[in-house]
Amino acid sequence: MENQTKVKQTDRLVTVTLDPNTITSINPDEVHEWRIAIYDLLENNSFRPARVSATGPFALHISITGNSIVLDVRHPETFQPIAAHYLSLTPFRRLIRDYFRVRDAYYEAIRSAQPFQIETVDMARRGMHNEAAELLRTRLTNKIIIDLNTARRLFTLICAVQPYASRIDESxxxxxxxxFVCSMNSVRSPIAAALARQAFPGRIIARSVGVNGGKADQFVHEVMEEIGIDMSVHTPHILDELVANRFDLVITLSDDAPDAVARKGLEAGAIEHWPVADPSLVEGSRELILEAYRALRDSLRKRVRTRLEPLVSGALPAKVDTTFAVRKGDNH
Structure with a gap:
């Protein structure tokens, strides 16, 4: 029993997040399917990265780059990187097609078929799932150590998200x-980036980072859920993790962000500072705190749409006077 408890506490996933830049959908049924697959994976799994000294439990951040699923293993509290692996989708193409074909046949059988027909389809489904799980474990050899049941659930999640990958090659x-840059990439910058993607779906690349690493914020999840944005998939990132070095517009949202951006040496068509309050600093009742988060959300929603409309339409003005932007920021 002691060994089982140790495995349960350490060699397992406790958080799974999806990259909103590369896995995109505004269909609630699709998002619901992702959530069910994530819930099933977290409910019962055995997972640890190979060849690293880090101890779990772990967080897994999933993105899609080109023809590969990126499995980014992180610390579940600080989201500090532990290991990242690229998994080519090519060997799984037939199995992914079979997954949807057999799934649809199974649902149809449940609605109209006799019990023996349901059992036949279910056997085919289990066989396909086992084949995919074994292939997944093989492809992750010396990368990630998972048992067969975890591999089955991870394959289901891969099937759920990969049809909706945007596959934008940002380069x-x-x-x-x-x-968008703020202190911890927990509240202000991820809210702003999510609002930008909602306002201009498929028309803009919106990213967010923090000067330092932070934690996911439950109040952010709640107030963004109210306007149809799932922020449970957000993983905090820091400036040093940025791959891209060139942006049309960089917007800083905290006092420490402008200097950090300057030190990073990013190339930007325009840099602006929007000094907005951090609602995580508000003290008081739960409802008072939620109102502070809603106020931030609503003010950023209007400002993001107004500011990014000319960028999306191709009418972005030349480099702005950031000093003026700072002085005017508090009035927006």
Whole structure:
């Protein structure tokens, strides 16, 4: 019993998040399917990265780059990187097609078929799932150590998210890009980036980072859920993790962000500072705190749409006077 408890506490996933830049959907049924797959994976799993000294439990951040699923293993509290692996989707193409074919046949059988027919389809489903799980474990050899049941659930999640991957190659994309930066990438910058993606779906690349690493914020999840944005998939990132070095617009949202951006040496068509209050500093009742988060959300929602409209339409003005932007910020 002691060994089982140890495995349960350490060699397992406790958080799974999805990259909103590369896995996109505004269909609630699709998002619901992702949530069910994530819930099933977290409910019962055995998972640990190979060849690293870090001890769990772990968080897994999933993104899609080109033809690969990126499995980014992180610390569940600080989201500090532990290990990241690229998993090519090519060997799984047939199995992914079979997954949807057999799934649809199973649902149809439940609605109209006899019990023996349901059992036949279910056997085919289990066989396909086992084949995919074994292939997944093989492809992750010396990368991630998982048991068969975990591999089955992870394959289901991969199937759920990969049809909706945007597969934007940001290095070649001509879409306008904006980067939001705040202190911890927990509240202000992820809210702003999510609002940008909601306002201009498929028309802009919106990213967010923090000067330092932070934690996911439950109040953010609640107030963004109210306007149809699932922030439970957000993983905090820091400036040093940025791959891209060029953005059409960089917007800083905390006092420490402008200097950090300057030290990073990012190339930007325009840099602006929006000094907005951090609602996580508000003290008082739960409802009072939620109102502070809603106020931030609503003010950023209007400002993001107004500011990014000319960028998306191709009418972004030349480099702005950031001093003026700072002085005017408190009035927006």
């Amino acid at each position: 070649k994309s001509e879409l306008p890009s904006v980067l």
